[in-house]
Amino acid sequence: MHLTLYITAGFPDLESTQRILDVIEDYPVKAVELGVPYSDPLADGEAIQQASQEALENGISLSSIMGAKLKSTKDVYLMGYFNTFYKYGFEALLQGMQEQGMKGTIIPDLPDAYFDAHLKSEFERFGIGQSFLVTPESRDERIQLLAQKSGHFLYAVSRSATTGGTFAFNESTSAYLDRLEQLGVKEKTRVGFGISDRASAQPYFDKGWNVIVGSAFVKAVKANGVEGARKFLDSFYA
Amino acid sequence: MVNKDPNNGFYGEYGGAFIPEMLHPNIEELKSVYLEIINSPDFQEEYQRELKHYVGRATPVYFAPRLSAKLGAEIYLKREDLNHTGAHKINNAIGQILLAKRLGKKRIIAETGAGQHGVATATVCAKYGLECVVYMGAIDIERQAPNVSRMKMLGAEVRPAMSGSKTLKDATNEALRDWINNPTTTHYLIGSAVGPHPYPALVTQLQSVIGKEAKEQFAEQVGGLPDAVVACVGGGSNAAGMFYPFLEEDVAIYGVEAYGKGLETEDHAASIQKGTDGVLHGAMTRIIQTEDGQVIEPYSISAGLDYPGIGPGHAHWATSGRVGFLGATDQEALDAAFELARLEGILPALESAHALAALKHEKLKGKKVLVCLSGRGDKDMETYLKHV
Numbered sequence: 001m002h003l004t005l006y007i008t009a010g011f012p013d014l015e016s017t018q019r020i021l022d023v024i025e026d027y028p029v030k031a032v033e034l035g036v037p038y039s040d041p042l043a044d045g046e047a048i049q050q051a052s053q054e055a056l057e058n059g060i061s062l063s064s065i066m067g068a069k070l071k072s073t074k075d076v077y078l079m080g081y082f083n084t085f086y087k088y089g090f091e092a093l094l095q096g097m098q099e100q101g102m103k104g105t106i107i108p109d110l111p112d113a114y115f116d117a118h119l120k121s122e123f124e125r126f127g128i129g130q131s132f133l134v135t136p137e138s139r140d141e142r143i144q145l146l147a148q149k150s151g152h153f154l155y156a157v158s159r160s161a162t163t164g165g166t167f168a169f170n171e172s173t174s175a176y177l178d179r180l181e182q183l184g185v186k187e188k189t190r191v192g193f194g195i196s197d198r199a200s201a202q203p204y205f206d207k208g209w210n211v212i213v214g215s216a217f218v219k220a221v222k223a224n225g226v227e228g229a230r231k232f233l234d235s236f237y238a
Numbered sequence: 239m240v241n242k243d244p245n246n247g248f249y250g251e252y253g254g255a256f257i258p259e260m261l262h263p264n265i266e267e268l269k270s271v272y273l274e275i276i277n278s279p280d281f282q283e284e285y286q287r288e289l290k291h292y293v294g295r296a297t298p299v300y301f302a303p304r305l306s307a308k309l310g311a312e313i314y315l316k317r318e319d320l321n322h323t324g325a326h327k328i329n330n331a332i333g334q335i336l337l338a339k340r341l342g343k344k345r346i347i348a349e350t351g352a353g354q355h356g357v358a359t360a361t362v363c364a365k366y367g368l369e370c371v372v373y374m375g376a377i378d379i380e381r382q383a384p385n386v387s388r389m390k391m392l393g394a395e396v397r398p399a400m401s402g403s404k405t406l407k408d409a410t411n412e413a414l415r416d417w418i419n420n421p422t423t424t425h426y427l428i429g430s431a432v433g434p435h436p437y438p439a440l441v442t443q444l445q446s447v448i449g450k451e452a453k454e455q456f457a458e459q460v461g462g463l464p465d466a467v468v469a470c471v472g473g474g475s476n477a478a479g480m481f482y483p484f485l486e487e488d489v490a491i492y493g494v495e496a497y498g499k500g501l502e503t504e505d506h507a508a509s510i511q512k513g514t515d516g517v518l519h520g521a522m523t524r525i526i527q528t529e530d531g532q533v534i535e536p537y538s539i540s541a542g543l544d545y546p547g548i549g550p551g552h553a554h555w556a557t558s559g560r561v562g563f564l565g566a567t568d569q570e571a572l573d574a575a576f577e578l579a580r581l582e583g584i585l586p587a588l589e590s591a592h593a594l595a596a597l598k599h600e601k602l603k604g605k606k607v608l609v610c611l612s613g614r615g616d617k618d619m620e621t622y623l624k625h626v
């Protein structure tokens with residue numbers, strides 16, 4: 001069972017982002033989501049909002065992130081809001097992503113219908129996937145549809161919420177995972193939101209699910225920079 | 239071809255529902271039932287009754303003789319300032335709360351800039367006994383204190399938006415975040431013709447009472463149609479409502495944006511004239527943003543026009559050429575407010591004063607012009623007194 005980590009690119013600066021990626025090399029992390037800072041991150045809680053804001057104040061942009069040609073042997077995804085990707089230009093972005101070996105995007109506010117109509121063939125042309133999100137409130141047919149449309153993985157959020165909350169693994173979480181399994185999407189799915197450390201990830205691992213950690217890792221970086229990242233990972237893989 | 243109503247959620251290229259999955263069930267629900275509900279005889283009967291007996295509609299269309307003489311045009315004011323709570327916002331608030339009740343919602347959230355929509359929402363929540371939380375930028379809370387007091391007296395909880403730039407766009411973000419975290423209990427009562435589909439269409443429908451009434455009244459009082467229809471545009475709800483029945487008529491239509499300190503400066507809120515295409519708060523529209531898609535904090539002396547986006551309907555009507563966009567600076571709006579006060583004895587809201595300021599325009603000379611006076615100016619007295 002594996003871990004995908006979210007980091008806000010450019011927080012506190014791009015050099016630190018590369019150093020954090022270097023630290024991640026030492027651990028069996030499966031993938032990294034590079035968060036693209038945005039002025040109005042409406043699906044995010046305080047931790048990611050603040051990290052985004054600071055990165056923006058330091059002059060980060062999708063251009064500077066792509067320009068940095070960040071290095072990692074892990075699978076790298078770009079995660080952010082539609083508007084910044086749209087302004088950059090999808091064709092140019094996908095080309096750049098392909099050149100840098102990035103695997104895919106996670107754009108939470110990209111509607112699947114818009115993707116089909118305007119972006120799907122370009123994504124296919126460059127071999128890049130888009131990961132769609134599902135929630136416990138998503139209907140069965142929708143979950144299957146989005147799993148099918150998703151590239152490398154389907155992003156299942158554990159709770160209908162903004163990022164950064166702490167959600168105890170309970171009966172309804174269990175029921176949700178069972179439903180996803182019955183729908184045949186378990187292998188393709190990674191579960192995120194509310195998982196902050198090994199203890200909160202363990203119930204997912206025990207049931208055979210792959211997880212994503214976001215805000216907790218961002219908080220660790222906020223508290224202690226690159227060292228904070230290392231400490232988090234030491235503790236997770238202890 | 240100009241869309242009066244959205245087609246599959248889009249007005250031309252603009253609109254849509256660019257929302258995270260967490261909001262999908264709510265938006266889907268709204269989208270599938272709103273037309274059926276608001277067009278049902280039961281809803282219409284209750285809605286029209288409340289508009290008449292509670293809001294005080296129909297509002298008059300008033301021919302302004304002294305203003306007309308001064309401007310060299312025939313100016314007719316649609317008096318939305320005379321509604322209960324002092325602006326057009328209540329038309330939408332009443333309609334949406336009746337919708338929310340039919341959807342079984344117990345809790346209402348809203349965003350507000352100047353506070354007029356916040357007050358309208360708090361008003362209808364008090365009237366119908368629903369829990370009310372209004373998000374307002376921390377900076378706006380300071381500059382619109384009287385409206386904050388009104389909301390509190392009406393029983394609403396006013397929560398400051400401390401994120402981002404602490405004004406209207408941030409209040410909207412906080413309301414959306416609240417909705418993401420409370421999807422089943424809560425209806426998000428959006429205050430303008432913005433947001434993900436079906437909101438722009440829903441708000442336009444509810445505000446179209448303005449234009450429909452005005453069209454009939456004009457025909458009755460003057461005969462025929464006006465030459466031109468004018469309204470100020472922030473998010474665009476009073477304008478969308480005013481323009482709606484005229485879009486398919488042979489009538490010139492003008493939206494007036496806030497030029498703030500001047501279009502040549504960075505301090506304005508002219509999303510159509512200086513913005514570029516992008517997605518904000520769930521809709522593809524025109525936004526004041528940086529090259530790399532970060533939303534820029536706009537500026538206007540009037541809090542209600544201080545929004546970096548605009549309703550997608552307006553983006554479409556502007557780019558298709560159906561609606562012409564003009565503007566007024568802070569100073570021009572202030573001057574126009576004083577002019578109306580001294581010539582007609584009416585104190586307009588700062589937002590509406592922008593529409594009045596545009597009446598001097600060349601294109602309107604000698605014409606019969608119907609203007610939406612979207613609100614009254616009591617909330618702006620402190621600002622006005624500074625500029626006497």
